Amino acid sequence: MEFELLKTDEHTKARAGKITTSHGVIETPIFMPVGTVGSVKGVHQRELKDDINADIILGNTYHLYLRPQTPILEKAGGLHKFINWDRNILTDSGGYQVYSLAANRKIKEEGVKFKSHIDGSFHFFSPENVMEIERSIGADIMMAFDECTPYPCEYGYAKRSMHLTHRWLDRCIAHLEKVPPKYGYHQSLFPIVQGSVYKDLRTQSAEYIASKNADGNAIGGLSVGEPVEQMYEMTELVCDILPKDKPRYLMGVGTPINILENIALGVDMMDCVMPTRNARNGMLFTAKGIINIKNKKWEDDFSPIDPDGHTYVDTYYTKAYLRHLFAANEFLGKQIASIHNLGFYLWLVREARRQIIAGTFLQWKTKMVANMSNRL
Numbered sequence: 066m067e068f069e070l071l072k073t074d075e076h077t078k079a080r081a082g083k084i085t086t087s088h089g090v091i092e093t094p095i096f097m098p099v100g101t102v103g104s105v106k107g108v109h110q111r112e113l114k115d116d117i118n119a120d121i122i123l124g125n126t127y128h129l130y131l132r133p134q135t136p137i138l139e140k141a142g143g144l145h146k147f148i149n150w151d152r153n154i155l156t157d158s159g160g161y162q163v164y165s166l167a168a169n170r171k172i173k174e175e176g177v178k179f180k181s182h183i184d185g186s187f188h189f190f191s192p193e194n195v196m197e198i199e200r201s202i203g204a205d206i207m208m209a210f211d212e213c214t215p216y217p218c219e220y221g222y223a224k225r226s227m228h229l230t231h232r233w234l235d236r237c238i239a240h241l242e243k244v245p246p247k248y249g250y251h252q253s254l255f256p257i258v259q260g261s262v263y264k265d266l267r268t269q270s271a272e273y274i275a276s277k278n279a280d281g282n283a284i285g286g287l288s289v290g291e292p293v294e295q296m297y298e299m300t301e302l303v304c305d306i307l308p309k310d311k312p313r314y315l316m317g318v319g320t321p322i323n324i325l326e327n328i329a330l331g332v333d334m335m336d337c338v339m340p341t342r343n344a345r346n347g348m349l350f351t352a353k354g355i356i357n358i359k360n361k362k363w364e365d366d367f368s369p370i371d372p373d374g375h376t377y378v379d380t381y382y383t384k385a386y387l388r389h390l391f392a393a394n395e396f397l398g399k400q401i402a403s404i405h406n407l408g409f410y411l412w413l414v415r416e417a418r419r420q421i422i423a424g425t426f427l428q429w430k431t432k433m434v435a436n437m438s439n440r441l
């Protein structure tokens with residue numbers, strides 16, 4: 066993987082860059098749609114590519130390991146082939162899903178024993194077997210196996226957990242040397258900074274992660290319930306320590322405003338279920354603010370869903386029709402809303418990039434942040 070830093074903003078810490086992998090170019094800052102089980106919920110691969118224009122999507126080791134299971138993915142020739150997606154894929158390691166989804170789990174030095182949320186069967190994740198699973202999935206970017214601490218988290222626990230994450234990282238790195246790629250292309254390992262909301266721990270973790278000289282680095286353990294000001298404070302502190310010549314990935318963030326604020330602090334990559342999950346509940350993000358399409362006020366509004374939108378659904382369908390689809394609980398409503406929201410998120414990061422390169426990012430961001438919190 067190569068990362069080229071094209072421009073650093075003069076008024077904020079925002080960056081415009083370019084990642085090149087075997088599956089193509091990722092222009093940063095980027096938002097990565099979440100495709101947990103090998104499907105971005107409700108959105109065809111063709112729409113993701115031709116309409117939303119996602120350079121990279123996410124898959125989850127936890128889910129894919131439980132279903133369809135690793136041997137099927139290997140037989141298919143990896144996740145790219147299985148789902149017919151020839152652009153980039155990043156896999157999360159399960160270090161978050163095990164804590165948020167598994168029915169019960171027991172964390173030890175060796176790894177985590179957990180109970181499947183699907184059928185209650187017991188499984189074990191260690192840094193070693195997670196690296197093997199991520200090799201079998203064949204993602205371009207593999208996340209290290211970590212522990213994401215909850216919020217609030219007592220200092221002593223956060224410290225012990227951070228050190229465990231660091232030891233697990235070393236085991237991931239050591240084991241990867243023994244397991245070559247399965248499908249003939251390079252896979253990058255991204256280590257993850259933890260440390261909860263404690264500045265000294267975040268500093269220590271960022272320095273440790275930076276010392277590994279990985280292709281890219283991630284920030285975990287944020288957007289787990291802490292006040293946004295605290296998230297921004299941690300992001301800024303960590304970004305100031307992580308190497309400038311490597312991409313920085315903030316995991317699981319966030320609202321459109323969070324996306325712009327974190328870009329301004331030096332983050333290059335983000336992912337979140339919000340655009341698709343909220344779409345399924347009828348929440349549409351636009352440059353002018355948030356629309357709850359289930360609201361009665363849209364009942365006879367025959368204007369386009371989003372006249373300024375960037376996907377075909379935005380001008381093809383009306384608000385009244387989309388509201389009707391939600392009222393009737395039709396699949397199509399959720400699909401249209403998902404395409405709209407992902408299209409908006411991808412437009413937002415592309416426009417941010419354009420503004421960074423033009424030197425007008427701060428002005429533009431200030432205006433966008435003010436507008437996007439409106440309720441339409």
Ligand code: PRF
Nearest residue numbers: 160161213285286287316317
């Ligand atoms: N670790 C991993 N995945 C994650 C997180 C983390 O801390 C987060 C935190 N917001 C989201 N996804 N492995």
